[in-house]
Structure formats: C-alpha cells, structure tokens
Amino acid sequence: MAYADASAASIRYASAMTTSSAPEILILYYSRGGSVAQLARQIARGVEEAGGLARLRTVPPVAPVTQTAASPVPEEGAPFVAKQDLAECAGLALGSPTRFGNMAAPLKHFIDTLGAEWASGTLVGKPAAVFTSTSTQHGGQESTLLSMMIPLLHHGMVLIGIPFTESALNTTQTGGTPYGASHVAGSDDQRPLSDDEKSLARALGRRLADTTRKLAP
C-alpha cells in the first residue's frame, strides 16, 4: 500500500532530544502491507499537534528458517528500532497487524529481546498506547490490542486508550476502539483509513503526548 497520505511534516525519522516541554514519543510498529504504517503516521501527526516529537521506528521481518541477515537500514520508510530508542523515548506507541487475533511475530520477537531493559526498568512509568489493523471488521482487533498491552504492563508502562468523549468513537463504522487506534483494511488490504480512523489515531497521538508531558519527571 502506498505511503500516499503522509505529509512531510508528519514523518520524523530522525531522533531528537527529549525535553519536558516537547516529549519525544517512540512510534514502533511492524507493517507488511502498509496499513499499520498509515496509522503510525496519523499517530505521529497527533503527537506533533500536541507539541511532541514523533520518532518512527520499525522492526525487521522474521522467518522460520535462517536467511541472510536483514539490512540494518530499510531502503524506505522508518529505520529499524535500536534499544537506545527505548531509553531515549518519553512515551511509546506500539503497532502491529493482527495475526490470528494477536500481534505479529516480528514485533513480538523484538519485545522478547528486551530482558535487559525489563531488568533495568528502562520503560517504567512511561505512557504507552497500542494500535492495529485487520482485514475484517470482527477479526480480532480488540484481542490484539489487549494482548499487546500485556508485555507493556510487565515493563511498568502506564497504558492509555481513547475515551468516548472522542466523538468519532461513537460514529465510526470501521476501526477505532477504546483500547487503541485501529483500521479495517478490507480483504484486499487496499482500503484507505476512514476519516474516523484518522481522527481517532491522531487523538491517541495527542493524548499520548499530553500524558507524557504531564508525567515527565
């Protein structure tokens, strides 16, 4: 899927310093077909609308057999995440396609390497939010979002969702949930984000940046 709806201002792949007035939010996601990447860019817009800095990062794919190591830098899109990104961020948005009602293996694989960060409390007290995309309306968005929260709770993160005071949560006919942002991509994965899905993803980004600023030490 094309990166068509991205405005240059909404994509910030470079890192920047974190300050209490401009909290830096790590938006870490896996996306094979581009739907989760679209949500990531809307969340980045929301972060920046709230005066935060968005750092977009992705994870490499995994394979059931050993293959040539992936390039350290993707040819296009967000760079691969480094452990340092977790230490430097003040908040985290975590995104994955739904795979059988759960997060995709590449993201889980990365999370499973975070033993040292868990032990040292790298993420303790930092706000976090989750987002996903499915092919189908009832294909497991909420189970994916809720299960993505579990490792974040183990890391001591402070989870936030989307309140029903966001009017789009009452009107959406596709994605968008109180548990996090989401998109229904359709059976061919070609459906663009609806206005409600975009609005809710941006609202989540704003809320994440606002909460991060309020909780900043």
Ligand SMILES: Cc1cc2nc3c(=O)[nH]c(=O)nc-3n(C[C@H](O)[C@H](O)[C@H](O)COP(=O)(O)O)c2cc1C
């Ligand atoms: C192995 C596999 C399992 C999937 N499981 C589900 C599922 O449980 N429910 C669903 O609605 N879609 C499922 N999908 C479809 C993806 O969630 C959907 O295509 C998503 O929009 C892909 O996001 P992406 O474009 O960011 O990669 C699955 C796709 C694959 C490849």
